[in-house]
Amino acid sequence: MNNNIIEVKNLKVYFKLKNVFSKGGKKVVKAVDGVSFEIKRGEILSLVGESGSGKTTTGKALLQLVESEYDILKFQDEEIVLDKKGLKEFRQKAQMIYQDPYQSLNPRQQILDIVLEPLKVNKLVDNEAEGLKLAKEALEQAGLKPGEDYFYRYPYELSGGQRQRVVIASSMIMKPKFVVADEPVSMLDASIRTGILKLMLELKDKNDLAYLFITHDLSLAWLISDRIAIMYLGKIMEIGEADTIVNCGAHPYTKALMNVMPKPGIKRKGLRDVLEGEVPNPTEIYRGCKFCNRCSMAKKICFEVEPEMKKIGNDHFAACHMIEDSAERKIHECI
Amino acid sequence: MKLLEVKNLKTYFNISSGQVKAVDDVSFDLDYGESLGLVGESGCGKTTSALSIVQLLPKEGKIYGGEILLEGVDLAKLSDSEMQRYRWNEISLVFQGAMNALNPVQRIGKQISEAIVLHHQLGNEEALKKAGDILELVEIPRERLMNYPHEFSGGMKQRVMIAMALACNPKIIIGDEPTTALDVMVQAQILNLIEKLRKEFKMGFILITHDLSILAETCDKIAIMYAGKIVEMAEAEELFSNPVHPYTKKLISCFPDMKGERKIKEGIPGTPPNMIDLPGGCHFAPRCEHATDRCKQETPCIIEVKKKHYVSCHNWEVINNEQ
Numbered sequence: 001m002n003n004n005i006i007e008v009k010n011l012k013v014y015f016k017l018k019n020v021f022s023k024g025g026k027k028v029v030k031a032v033d034g035v036s037f038e039i040k041r042g043e044i045l046s047l048v049g050e051s052g053s054g055k056t057t058t059g060k061a062l063l064q065l066v067e068s069e070y071d072i073l074k075f076q077d078e079e080i081v082l083d084k085k086g087l088k089e090f091r092q093k094a095q096m097i098y099q100d101p102y103q104s105l106n107p108r109q110q111i112l113d114i115v116l117e118p119l120k121v122n123k124l125v126d127n128e129a130e131g132l133k134l135a136k137e138a139l140e141q142a143g144l145k146p147g148e149d150y151f152y153r154y155p156y157e158l159s160g161g162q163r164q165r166v167v168i169a170s171s172m173i174m175k176p177k178f179v180v181a182d183e184p185v186s187m188l189d190a191s192i193r194t195g196i197l198k199l200m201l202e203l204k205d206k207n208d209l210a211y212l213f214i215t216h217d218l219s220l221a222w223l224i225s226d227r228i229a230i231m232y233l234g235k236i237m238e239i240g241e242a243d244t245i246v247n248c249g250a251h252p253y254t255k256a257l258m259n260v261m262p263k264p265g266i267k268r269k270g271l272r273d274v275l276e277g278e279v280p281n282p283t284e285i286y287r288g289c290k291f292c293n294r295c296s297m298a299k300k301i302c303f304e305v306e307p308e309m310k311k312i313g314n315d316h317f318a319a320c321h322m323i324e325d326s327a328e329r330k331i332h333e334c335i
Numbered sequence: 336m337k338l339l340e341v342k343n344l345k346t347y348f349n350i351s352s353g354q355v356k357a358v359d360d361v362s363f364d365l366d367y368g369e370s371l372g373l374v375g376e377s378g379c380g381k382t383t384s385a386l387s388i389v390q391l392l393p394k395e396g397k398i399y400g401g402e403i404l405l406e407g408v409d410l411a412k413l414s415d416s417e418m419q420r421y422r423w424n425e426i427s428l429v430f431q432g433a434m435n436a437l438n439p440v441q442r443i444g445k446q447i448s449e450a451i452v453l454h455h456q457l458g459n460e461e462a463l464k465k466a467g468d469i470l471e472l473v474e475i476p477r478e479r480l481m482n483y484p485h486e487f488s489g490g491m492k493q494r495v496m497i498a499m500a501l502a503c504n505p506k507i508i509i510g511d512e513p514t515t516a517l518d519v520m521v522q523a524q525i526l527n528l529i530e531k532l533r534k535e536f537k538m539g540f541i542l543i544t545h546d547l548s549i550l551a552e553t554c555d556k557i558a559i560m561y562a563g564k565i566v567e568m569a570e571a572e573e574l575f576s577n578p579v580h581p582y583t584k585k586l587i588s589c590f591p592d593m594k595g596e597r598k599i600k601e602g603i604p605g606t607p608p609n610m611i612d613l614p615g616g617c618h619f620a621p622r623c624e625h626a627t628d629r630c631k632q633e634t635p636c637i638i639e640v641k642k643k644h645y646v647s648c649h650n651w652e653v654i655n656n657e658q
Contacts, residue, residue, distance in 0.1 A: 050518040051489075159606050189376035189545060190589040194602030201599070216518060219548070223591040223599060246593055260523035264590045265575030268552035271530065272523040278488050 005178050005210040006062060007038040009072040013054070013061050013234075017283065027283040031057040032068070033234035036309070039178070042204065044211040046221035046242070048257075049231035052279055055214045058231070059180040062212065063094055076177065092122055095171035099183040101163035105155040112151040115139060115170045122174075134173060141206075142169035143199055161192035165199065172203060182214045197224055218261055222246045227315070230254050233282060233290040236309070240316035250312055250323045252295045289321070297322045336407055338539045339365040339388070339507055344401035344411075346380075346387045353611045357383040357396070359563040362637075365507065370533060370540040372550040372571070374586075375560035376607050381543045384560075385509045387411075389426050390418045405507075423450050427500035429493075431512040436496055437484040443470075443495055444480030450502045466502070473498045473528060490521035494528065501532065507539040515544070526553055548590045551575055556643075559583050562608050562618035565637060569644040579646045579655060581623045617649065625650050 013032040032054040039045045047055040061068035064080070064087060073080055080090050095118075098104040105114055115135045119125040125134065136147035142165040144150050155163055164184065171179060181200065185193045201224065203209060215221050221228050222242050229239040230253060238251040249255055259273045275294045280286075289295070292302040299322065307319045346358040358380040365371050373381045386392050388403055390410065403410040405425060410418065430436045438446055447469060448462035457465070467477035473494040484492060493513060500508050510529065514522040526549065533540050542554055550557050551571050558568040559582065567580040578584045588600040605622040608614055614621050620630040629649050637647040640655075648654070 050520060161606065189607070190547065190586060191376060191603035192606070194589055194599055197599055198602070218519070219591040219593050222593055223597060243597070257519060260519050261593070262546075262548040262552055263594070264548040264587065264592055265551050265572075267572055271527045274523045274527060275520055278490065278521075 003041050004038045004074065004077060005041050005043075006212070007072060007074040007077070008062060008070060009036045010070055011035045011058065011061055011073070012069045013057050013066055014069075029282045030234050031282065032061060035231075035234070035236050037229060037236065037239060039210045039212060041177075041210060042208050043227070044204065044213055044225040046213040046215060046225035046228045047231055048215060048218050048221045048228055050216065050279055052233075052282065053231040054234040055216075055231055056182055059096070059182055059212055059214050063091065063096055063180055065096075088122070092174050093176050094178040094180070095174055095176040097164075097167055097171055097179060097181040097184045100187050101160055101167050102187065104167055105163055107155055110152050110154060111139070111158075111166055114155075114166060115173055118170060118174050135169075138169040138173040139166070141172060141203065142166070143195070144169065159192075160188050161195060164188060164196055168196075168199065168203070172207070175207065176209065178210050178212070180212045180214070183216070184213075185220070186215070186217070200224075218246070218257055230257070233279065235290055235319065237291065237320070238316075238318040239309075240313065240318075244313065244316050250316075251318045251320050252297050252322070253291050254318075289319075337364045337404075338367050338369075338406060340402070340404040341384075341388065342402045342404070344384065344387060344403065345399040346383050346392065346396055347399050348393075348395045349397070350395055350611075355610045356563050356613065357610065358387060360401075361560075361563075361565050362401075363558055363565065363568065365539040365541065367506075367539060368533065368537040369556070370542060370554045372554035372557040373541060373543045373560060374545065374547055374550060374557060376545060378607060378610060379560040380563040381545075381560055382511055385428065385511055385541065385543055388509065389422055389428060390415075391422075391428075420454075423500075423505065424454050424503045425505055426507045426509065427503070427505040429496050429500045429508060429510045429513045431515055437492060439484050442481055442483060443487070447480075447495070447499050447502055450499060454503045466498075469498045469501050470495070472501065472532070488521075490517055490524060493517060493521075493525055497525070497528065497532075504536070505538065507541065508533075509541045509543065511543045512545070513542070514549070515546070522549070529553075546590075547586060559586065562610065562613060564618065564647065565645075566619065566648070567644075567646050568637075569641075573641070573644055577641075577644075579640060579644070579651050580648050581625055581654065582619050617647075625654055 011032055012034055015029040015031055017027040017029060035058055037045065047058060049055050057066060060066045075090055080086060112135055115138055116131050125131045139147035139150055144162065144165050185196050188196060204211060213225055225242050227240060228242050228245040230237045232253050238245060238249060238254050245254060249258055256275050277294055280293060288303040288305060289307050292298045301321050307321045309317050309319045312318050312323060342362050344358055344361045348355040348357055361384055363371060373384060375381050387398055398411050410421060444463050444466050447466035451457055451462040451465050452459065467480055470477050470480060475491060475494060514525050529540065554571050556570045557574045558565045561582050567583045575587065578587055585603045589602060603622055608618055616631045616633055617635050620626040635647045635649045637645050640646050640651055
């Protein structure tokens with residue numbers, strides 16, 4: 001038993017594009033292309049990447065919300081059974097928090113119904129009194145006190161921060177062990193943000209939760225997570241402890257991201273070191289490293305052979321041909 | 336003479352449930368080639384300030400007082416048709432969602448040249464040629480004039496928006512959250528571009544954003560807004576190294592600093608106020624840990640506490656001495 005909540009090996013999600021104008025030659029978008037990681041009990045792993053890098057799709061695939069292929073997908077050290085019963089059980093223990101609290105709440109439902117819906121769907125509550133008690137608990141746990149004050153309100157009566165608390169309450173009412181949080185604070189104002197983050201950490205400690213935290217903001221990921229995985233075009237480029245990634249990220253893409261991160265309060269000298277070009281089209285088929293055409297260190301091999309994920313330090317992995325030689329030295333520098 | 340001087344601007348909205356003082360007694364100025372950052376949370380009046388300057392307020396909104404002096408001319412007193420000459424010629428705007436701001440069924444070239452034709456009385460062909468020049472300025476090849484918006488990526492669309500804003504060589508560009516919907520890498524590209532153009536043409540630039548972290552490296556000075564008022568204004572480095580107003584301090588601490596300690600800071604208790612029913616006295620008083628009875632009754636004035644450092648707080652001396 002190695003105490004993993006989620007373990008996934010070689011996860012792939014391919015979307016087939018339908019082209020109505022031409023027959024044959026269907027294009028395939030490799031949204032997630034061979035992603036492996038594990039999340040331990042009570043751990044937070046952040047997935048960081050630009051839009052279109054496959055962060056959200058990875059999260060959805062883990063919860064079996066999109067069709068996917070994989071070699072291994074284990075939840076609490078057991079393979080997930082993909083029949084109706086198995087999925088139902090799995091989904092009670094694995095929940096999702098969505099990005100936009102303005103769109104993820106049904107505007108015509110009262111808060112009580114929103115919070116109780118997961119229990120009703122799973123037929124876990126039979127009488128009304130018990131439902132009210134559980135809903136009150138869930139809302140108060142999410143920082144909406146007193147809970148019964150919110151029961152008969154509609155989402156439009158609440159502020160953005162309060163709405164996100166309702167979203168959290170309704171996913172926590174199932175007492176999950178694993179939560180995929182997809183940009184849970186990116187729609188919220190800075191002053192509200194810290195409150196929600198604190199709440200999420202508090203719930204983690206209390207309920208022994210594990211999070212997959214999806215964000216495009218590296219500084220936020222660093223702030224709250226134990227480990228960070230950097231994604232680019234459906235692949236994990238580098239994964240390691242939060243401090244390691246931020247302070248001695250080895251992959252050229254991680255370095256480029258760190259370089260353009262605004263540093264609060266510090267005047268930048270000269271222009272930012274930006275990567276040339278744009279994220280390439282995911283429908284095209286590449287042979288080498290997915291990052292090669294924007295990488296300043298790329299050599300011939302990068303265009304031909306796709307790099308394997310390799311260990312470059314303590315709990316620190318990266319997929320790049322160019323960091324082999326200097327890796328050992330690097331780690332010393334970092335410590 | 337300053338390029339732009341906004342003095343005691345008051346813009347209120349009259350809606351069915353009451354009057355919203357979206358911008359209440361706001362003053363700032365901008366010099367040639369200078370950049371000013373307006374920051375605050377949603378609903379604090381940043382965008383309304385910008386729309387007031389170019390007189391593009393929705394019909395419920397009206398300027399109730401104050402002056403907007405562009406090289407000495409008060410824009411607030413101009414009629415609609417007179418204002419039209421200033422818009423795009425002297426001041427232009429880059430809006431937030433580039434994806435939604437472009438017309439999806441019109442070629443990019445046509446959309447950029449539209450402003451040139453209107454303002455410079457040029458023929459279509461000449462205008463298109465100029466549009467091509469501007470497109471190259473924002474690092475997009477001129478062949479793409481004939482493309483439609485869907486053929487561009489998000490970052491390129493935002494660059495097209497900047498190109499449109501540059502079409503008539505304005506003296507001031509106002510960017511209303513110009514990079515908010517974009518990725519960090521694209522954001523860096525856009526900010527680089529704006530910086531380069533600003534220096535090249537000595538343009539004034541007003542950056543409106545809720546993201547404090549990008550301001551220090553982009554702007555010369557920063558104004559922090561809260562509930563329709565500027566609570567603190569100073570040069571960028573001064574503001575970050577010596578913040579005085581309790582709101583500014585809290586706001587800065589809300590943004591993680593990757594060089595510092597890895598800990599979630601306190602945050603600001605409570606929620607931003609309801610703009611229809613603002614708390615009396617200092618609007619921040621209900622969320623402020625230093626608030627006294629005086630704060631709840633008397634609205635603080637904005638005063639210069641140090642050279643070029645303005646704060647609107649009754650207790651700034653007490654708070655500062657505590658440190």
